[in-house]
Amino acid sequence: QQQVKQSPQSLIVQKGGISIINCAYENTAFDYFPWYQQFPGKGPALLIAIRPDVSEKKEGRFTISFNKSAKQFSLHIMDSQPGDSATYFCAASGDYKLSFGAGTTVTVRA
């Protein structure tokens, strides 16, 4: 039973474009929503995170939008660069553990 659903599975974007990844959850007890970036052969690295009482958080080129009533949140990567090519995971924190989405592989074409 996957508690966090993530889409799309993969996306290709041109350099300078915007990448958008969407996630949805069911458990209203989740209290924190981080995004992780993972490169091949590496562990996930914390990218940006948001609490459910905030609707948007921006750090550099990365923005999280959060819709509590719809139980959805998304990651926007602005001005995408080839170095952003990686797999991105949304997650939700609750009950001492993180529940992850299935991941989105982002490919940025130069």
Added chain:
Amino acid sequence: ETGVTQSPTHLIKTRGQQVTLRCSSQSGHNTVSWYQQALGQGPQFIFQYYREEENGRGNFPPRFSGLQFPNYSSELNVNALELDDSALYLCASSAGLAVHEQYFGPGTRLTVT
């Protein structure tokens, strides 16, 4: 500040064997969580150790067990290995029970043949 380290990097085992994976937590972190990441999937929570005690467990059978030592390092033991146990095993550490501030190690790639 030293990050999370894991050993070994890779290993190959035969079905039915036992394996021990090791993790050293980030300096100042006293909580270690273990995750299994199958190829093409998101990490799945196995269990968490806090102050040397198991603090929570995911949907994994008892043949997955662990330990945490006084220096907060941790071991993951898997008995009676099955082919489906082939995965990347990730260790993450955090300060206290703030799991939303978990930092992951590079993982151990386990292949069961």
